Amino acid sequence: MLRFFYFSSNYTQMNYLHNIGSYFLMIGEMFRKPTKWSVMKHLILKDVEDLIIGSIGIVAFISFFVGGVITIQTALNIDNPLIPKYLVGFATRQSVILEFAPTFISIIMAGKVGSFITSSIGTMRVTEQIDALEVMGINSVNYLVFPKTIALLLYPFVISIAMFLGIIGGMAACVFGGYATFEDYVIGIQTDFTPFHMAYAFIKTIVFAFLLATIPAFHGYYMKGGALEVGKASTTAFVWTSVAIILLNYILTQMLLS
């Protein structure tokens, strides 16, 4: 029995290592033998529409209301009269810029954009469309994954909107909820502003954008089976993209802020 567990655990570790190796090989392949620019530019524009513009609505909605919730929870936890009211705005700004917009929104995007990428590439695998590209002599990884990676370079734009609307949502909740005045909130969001925090947030965002494009694409590209497996691959892609985002969030925070 022990022997079985030893071998099965070794097998699992080998499988993880194999997948990690295949992932980096796929990334190398993505930059090899590029597709004609006249074709590639249309693919990039289409992916910008699907991945970036198509995500703005849900990101705006979530950011506005979560910003409001952060404000309400902060205000309700400040019951000491000696603590100035403007701290509500300060806490909201810090939470939104440092963590909520870059990380929380990226986890949501792993669900929305990630599952879209996995299922669209996975369906192309199942219906032999990727084989058709390969038979024609086209580098299918470059054709499918590269435009998504380039399109997601605009992801910081989505995160900027999330930051702005999170703070606006907090302001609306603060003022209309009567937790602090508009002036207090504005003073709060201007207090001790550190420009590097914005740089930190956008460095994280760029790294997460790369993960959002490539991990789901990897799970879609290398999937085997039929329609049921496309669904399973989407779920697996979401889990692994989230895990990678959370781990790299920790590592980057340790490197950049400590």
Add this chain to the structure above:
Amino acid sequence: MIEVKNLHKSFEDIKILKGISTSFEKGKTNLIIGQSGSGKTVLLKCLLGLFDYQQGSIAYDQKLFSSLTANEKRILRSQIGMVFQGGALFDSLSIAENVMFPLKMFTKQSRSEMEDRVNSALKRVDLENAHHKMPSEASGGMQKRVAIARAIVNNPKYLFCDEPNSGLDPKTAIVIDNLIQEITKEFDIVTVINSHDMNSVMEIGEKILFLKDGLKAWEGSNDTIFKTDNEVVTDFVYSSNLFKKVRKMYLEDHD
């Protein structure tokens, strides 16, 4: 001509192809037939370069595929047209854009030149009014015809078809068979069809390769298949009563 010599292909410990040697001739419809799991699709994918093989060789017009440089392989692949079992049309592109795809990728033609080529390819498969339809709006037969149009639009030297009749009604299947045969003659190309449709075997099988358990069990044509006494072939081809009667009538007529 495509020549295959002593081709071996395994997946881990499972041997799929066990030393296949054959040739596929120009201007003829070459059929690979056999039961499910006999290695037809694996052979086709080896020919296309989608699978690597462990032993043997494949030569396109006397040039060994394995010795071609990356650029030579790219040029060769631009001369290959492929019709996949399900069509493999790109869902996000219209029918006209699907057919135009190889031209966009491999030629430097102007938009109007490409449109002319697309129009003539779609006309060749009787789909003159389907340019703006999406693949999801097309029937199974239409999708197969679009796939054929896409495969021939760049004037290929080699045409591969993986079960072009699967899922089609008998009448549409005959239309597709005849279309492939006409295109083979018209463009004088090497056509290799993977099939287990017996109507196709009888109608267009100018050269037939019969596989069983990864081995070449028989080779011949739609004429000689009636006369063969190879039990493996007769068991498979004449498994239905209808084909048994057809064979009996043929042999009586030719005695």
